[in-house]
Amino acid sequence: MRRWTAVAALVLLVLEAGVSAVVALVVGKAADYQHMSLAGVPTSAMAASAYVGFGLIALFLLLVAALLLRVAVRDVVPTKVERIVLILAAVLHGLLAAVLLALSGVWVFVPLAVTLTLLVLILFIPSDGTQQPPVREPSPGGPAAPAAPAA
Numbered sequence: 001m002r003r004w005t006a007v008a009a010l011v012l013l014v015l016e017a018g019v020s021a022v023v024a025l026v027v028g029k030a031a032d033y034q035h036m037s038l039a040g041v042p043t044s045a046m047a048a049s050a051y052v053g054f055g056l057i058a059l060f061l062l063l064v065a066a067l068l069l070r071v072a073v074r075d076v077v078p079t080k081v082e083r084i085v086l087i088l089a090a091v092l093h094g095l096l097a098a099v100l101l102a103l104s105g106v107w108v109f110v111p112l113a114v115t116l117t118l119l120v121l122i123l124f125i126p127s128d129g130t131q132q133p134p135v136r137e138p139s140p141g142g143p144a145a146p147a148a149p150a151a
Helices: 002-033 043-074 080-103 106-124
Strands: none
Touching: 002 043, 002 106, 043 080, 043 106, 080 106
């Protein structure tokens, strides 16, 4: 189950990285062409910050996708560092989902919520070789009586 969950999350993350790159181009060009400025910041700086910001998000999503590719190919439990990166990605998706639900509506929120669910699910799927805690069989005569205190 971990393999298919990782593949599904990987596909969604690659798509989100592509969308983030397209949004970077659109927002950067819009800021540049409309001569948008905030508190005297030059237009070129506004466009560059849009390119860099969305570009970093896209690179982070591709990094997480690469980690998920490793998990999917090898069908292994994520390492400690990979778990931290997956938790960071889940937090990012939670924040983006909340903001986009407020600003854009449900149809933009749903893909981010599904990706968030898959990332969290990967963290909680137990490995196939995990030791289950031993189940104590009740004794045939019923529960054992507690030992008497020593006098």
